[in-house]
Amino acid sequence: MAFPKHVRLVEVGPRDGLQNEANPIDTATKLELIDRLGAAGIRYIEAASFVSPKWVPQMADHREVMSGLKRRDGVTYAALTPNLKGLETALECGVEEVAVFGAASEAFSQKNINCSVAESLERFAPVLERAKAANVRVRGYVSTVLACPYEGDIAPAKVADVAKALYDMGCYEVSLGDTIGTGTPLAAKRMLEAVSRDIPMDKLAAHFHDTYGQAIANLYAVLEEGISVIDSSVAGLGGCPYAKGASGNVASEDVVYLLNGLGIETGIDLNKLADTGTWITQTIGRPNRSKVGVALASR
Numbered sequence: 001m002a003f004p005k006h007v008r009l010v011e012v013g014p015r016d017g018l019q020n021e022a023n024p025i026d027t028a029t030k031l032e033l034i035d036r037l038g039a040a041g042i043r044y045i046e047a048a049s050f051v052s053p054k055w056v057p058q059m060a061d062h063r064e065v066m067s068g069l070k071r072r073d074g075v076t077y078a079a080l081t082p083n084l085k086g087l088e089t090a091l092e093c094g095v096e097e098v099a100v101f102g103a104a105s106e107a108f109s110q111k112n113i114n115c116s117v118a119e120s121l122e123r124f125a126p127v128l129e130r131a132k133a134a135n136v137r138v139r140g141y142v143s144t145v146l147a148c149p150y151e152g153d154i155a156p157a158k159v160a161d162v163a164k165a166l167y168d169m170g171c172y173e174v175s176l177g178d179t180i181g182t183g184t185p186l187a188a189k190r191m192l193e194a195v196s197r198d199i200p201m202d203k204l205a206a207h208f209h210d211t212y213g214q215a216i217a218n219l220y221a222v223l224e225e226g227i228s229v230i231d232s233s234v235a236g237l238g239g240c241p242y243a244k245g246a247s248g249n250v251a252s253e254d255v256v257y258l259l260n261g262l263g264i265e266t267g268i269d270l271n272k273l274a275d276t277g278t279w280i281t282q283t284i285g286r287p288n289r290s291k292v293g294v295a296l297a298s299r
Contacts, residue, residue: 004228006265008044009256010175010205011037012249013280014065015046015080017237019058025284027061031068033280037234038072040272042252046099048079050086066093078139082113087127091134098131099175100124101141102166104159107150108143108179121165128170140171141207145191146183153187156194164198173203175231178218181211185221192222205229208250210236210289215250216258223262230255235277236289251290253277271296 014034018025034047047069053060062079069077078097081087090098102120103109109117124140131138144151145159163174176195178188188208195204206222206229208215219230232255238248253274259266270292277293280286288294 003223003262003264004226006228007223007259008229009042009252009266009268010044010046010207010229010231011042011234011252012046012207012231013037013234013237013252015049015059016231016249017233017235018284019049019056020239021058021284021286023284025058027064027068029280029283030061030065031070033234033276034065034077035070035072036276036279037273038075040276041266041268042273043074043267044076044078046080047077048090050079050081050090063089063093066090066095081127081131083123084126084130087130091130091136095136097137097139098127099139099141100127100166100171101143102162103143103148103179104154104162105144105148105151108148111150112143117162121162121169124166125169132170138171140166140169140174141177142166142174143177143179145176146178146187147180149180156191159191160194160198163195163204167199167203173205173229174199175205175207175229177207177231178209178215181209181215183208183218184214185217188218188221189225192225192227196225201226202228205231207231209238209248210250216254219250219255219258223264234273234290235281235286235293237280237286248289251277251293253290253292253296257292 048062048065049059079090079095081098232252233249234252236248236251274293274296278297281288
């Protein structure tokens, strides 16, 4: 299959990238990060997570973030809402789009959200129902689509089952996450092949972490298969508290550089994006994990 002509980037840095930071990051910094990302041409930004502050203290200011946004025309500001309570709070803040997340691994589901895969899907049903009534679109995440820190390799058929359940429930798009970043290109292709038998390719997204340095190679492999939505995190920020040693998502700057090289449109200004990556990592005292960002900053 030919490469897509255009790819939509889903920027998860403000949520997935920052949620595990131990030191509190003030709301003003989060809002500036979101605004800078919008100024760089990113049209979809996951801005906050409406989870209990007990579980994710860094996201305790979700109301302030969603209410304090300087909204840009044409930019979607989304939030993670794992349950009905989170969704209701998000709706009060005027959220336009939300996301729910499940896992392809039973063990990971138990560790991450304290329930089985089947139970997690049951929990999402009222969330999707309420969101639909409020005219808010829902995106679905499937974690551990290639491997799990507790179970090892995950069968593509299992991933396909969970992804189909989310899609059938009403998720307009399903993002497939290599949460621990151990996947390789052939495994990524096989997984996508299984999932795309039930779900159209244009309703799927790739969400690859870069723990083993394979994310860009894996993205190239699934772009060849027709994937046209990619989740990424500015400066490669992030990790996973339930996946020891997992590094952040693939860096947005590295993805845009790859796509530019392939002649695929994104509408994103790479230099502005790289400047944002340099700024946020310096602000929070983190290393910049974007190779492209580091290279551009050293010019």
